[in-house]
Amino acid sequence: MWFRQDLRLADNPALLAAAAEGPVLPVFILDDGAAGRWAYGGAQRWWLHHSLAALAQGLAGLGAPLVLLRGDAARLIPELAERVGAGAVHAARLYEPWARRRDEAIHRALSAQGRALVLHPGVLLHEPHRLRTREGRAYGVYTPFARALFALGEPPPPLPAPTALRPLSDAPPGMALEALGLLDPRGWWRGFHDRWEPGEAGAARRLDRFGAGGIAAYASRRNLPGLPGTSGLSPHLRWGEISPRQLWHAARALGAAGEHPFLKEILWREFSYHLLWHRPELPEAPLQPAFARFPWVRDPALLRAWQRGRTGYPIVDAGMRELWQTGWMHNRVRMIAASFLVKHLLQPWQDGAAWFWDTLVDGDLASNSASWQWVAGCGADAAPYVRIFNPILQGEKFDPEGAYVRRFLPELADLPLRFLHRPWEAPSPPRGYPAPIIGHAEGRARALAAYASLKTAA
Numbered sequence: 001m002w003f004r005q006d007l008r009l010a011d012n013p014a015l016l017a018a019a020a021e022g023p024v025l026p027v028f029i030l031d032d033g034a035a036g037r038w039a040y041g042g043a044q045r046w047w048l049h050h051s052l053a054a055l056a057q058g059l060a061g062l063g064a065p066l067v068l069l070r071g072d073a074a075r076l077i078p079e080l081a082e083r084v085g086a087g088a089v090h091a092a093r094l095y096e097p098w099a100r101r102r103d104e105a106i107h108r109a110l111s112a113q114g115r116a117l118v119l120h121p122g123v124l125l126h127e128p129h130r131l132r133t134r135e136g137r138a139y140g141v142y143t144p145f146a147r148a149l150f151a152l153g154e155p156p157p158p159l160p161a162p163t164a165l166r167p168l169s170d171a172p173p174g175m176a177l178e179a180l181g182l183l184d185p186r187g188w189w190r191g192f193h194d195r196w197e198p199g200e201a202g203a204a205r206r207l208d209r210f211g212a213g214g215i216a217a218y219a220s221r222r223n224l225p226g227l228p229g230t231s232g233l234s235p236h237l238r239w240g241e242i243s244p245r246q247l248w249h250a251a252r253a254l255g256a257a258g259e260h261p262f263l264k265e266i267l268w269r270e271f272s273y274h275l276l277w278h279r280p281e282l283p284e285a286p287l288q289p290a291f292a293r294f295p296w297v298r299d300p301a302l303l304r305a306w307q308r309g310r311t312g313y314p315i316v317d318a319g320m321r322e323l324w325q326t327g328w329m330h331n332r333v334r335m336i337a338a339s340f341l342v343k344h345l346l347q348p349w350q351d352g353a354a355w356f357w358d359t360l361v362d363g364d365l366a367s368n369s370a371s372w373q374w375v376a377g378c379g380a381d382a383a384p385y386v387r388i389f390n391p392i393l394q395g396e397k398f399d400p401e402g403a404y405v406r407r408f409l410p411e412l413a414d415l416p417l418r419f420l421h422r423p424w425e426a427p428s429p430p431r432g433y434p435a436p437i438i439g440h441a442e443g444r445a446r447a448l449a450a451y452a453s454l455k456t457a458a
């Protein structure tokens with residue numbers, strides 16, 4: 001049983017299939033080489049370290065300890081299968097282009113040995129290669145995609161966790177978790193512990209806390225970053241500590257009826273994977289080819305000011321500090337901060353996506369790439385480029401009491417509310433907080449001019 005992005009015991013079809021065949025050798029391999037530039041970012045590695053610890057404990061309790069390895073899985077998996085005389089290798093299907101290439105290579109190597117790599121569902125509700133429009137094409141627009149998924153009816157109910165596993169009598173030794181070196185010694189992640197509990201039990205506890213109250217208030221609170229209005233389950237989903245169908249059925253049981261907005265968000269995740277599967281260039285290249293000529297003005301100093309939360313726009317800066325301190329950022333603020341980078345500052349969306357990749361605990365190649373393309377206006381189903389968020393009005397609308405900004409920008413804590421989202425207008429602007437890096441009107445005009453040049457060039 002090869003664990004990858006499904007670090008859970010319950011509702012894990014691959015694990016159950018392996019267990020049904022006889023003794024099980026559970027394996028996890030850290031394979032940075034295959035992932036290349038999409039090797040896990042720093043915050044993901046922190047999460048992964050703790051999630052593997054939880055999974056190892058769970059598997060030990062079932063009788064089959066987890067073997068940890070590091071290196072080229074395309075070589076290690078066939079070697080291991082040969083060494084232990086495995087009947088088959090079971091895993092949950094992955095959708096990242098690099099992982100698909102690697103699985104094909106492993107499949108060939110195992111076939112040559114007379115074995116199979118058996119890929120199971122487990123990461124998504126629906127397999128992207130099975131979903132087609134009436135014309136037989138992949139979906140490029142979210143609304144018809146979501147409508148089609150709702151029309152498919154309820155996903156099958158989740159499967160139970162195995163009650164015991166038969167271990168291999170001569171299981172090979174693995175590495176100690178610490179030896180994988182997942183924790184950045186600089187320790188910038190220390191604050192993450194206050195917010196997160198990686199692992200299957202942590203996911204269940206977070207879902208419990210969200211509960212029926214979270215579902216009932218979701219529509220009215222999900223855009224307000226100052227409140228706990230969303231589930232915070234994204235890192236648990238990203239690492240597969242809860243499956244999307246466990247979450248779907250739990251949400252139904254908690255009162256999410258019909259096309260409840262919470263279920264629609266789960267379908268945004270599905271849609272992102274659908275795009276990644278059918279458009280594997282998603283993480284690197286704009287889906288609208290015209291945007292390849294966009295006149296970005298790369299400026300490391302601007303990128304750095306944004307990364308550090310020092311743009312002078314409180315809602316943007318609070319978001320960037322939340323990201324740095326907790327490994328997560330509220331969705332509304334992700335949209336505002338990303339828009340500010342690509343529109344006001346004219347920095348390539350790929351640079352913003354790379355920073356998110358390194359700092360988000362839920363960093364997910366499908367959702368991150370699709371969302372950045374959506375915000376930048378170059379995605380399949382993107383917001384029109386000319387819709388440019390005003391960071392002042394967005395702050396005033398979605399953080400009306402200033403609770404979010406005050407939490408993450410202590411230097412603004414004493415500023416009266418009417419200046420909180422426009423501190424430069426205060427009679428005595430707060431010390432230690434920068435003036436806006438660019439005026440809103442100027443940034444907007446520049447962005448529109450850049451976009452217009454794209455159309456003229458076409």
Ligand SMILES: Cc1cc2nc3c(=O)[nH]c(=O)nc-3n(C[C@H](O)[C@H](O)[C@H](O)COP(=O)(O)OP(=O)(O)OC[C@H]3O[C@@H](n4cnc5c(N)ncnc54)[C@H](O)[C@@H]3O)c2cc1C
Binds near residue numbers: 222268334364
């Ligand atoms: C620029 C940008 C980058 C993003 N990068 C990521 C990323 O790397 N990983 C990631 O999981 N999400 C990403 N998102 C989507 C979204 O911001 C997060 O999924 C959400 O904030 C997670 O919080 P939650 O679990 O409380 O969400 P909830 O509101 O509780 O939603 C439940 C689940 O639905 C899924 N979901 C919700 N909104 C979206 C969305 N817009 N797109 C895809 N799935 C969604 C998530 O899995 C989430 O856990 C990004 C959004 C933007 C604008």
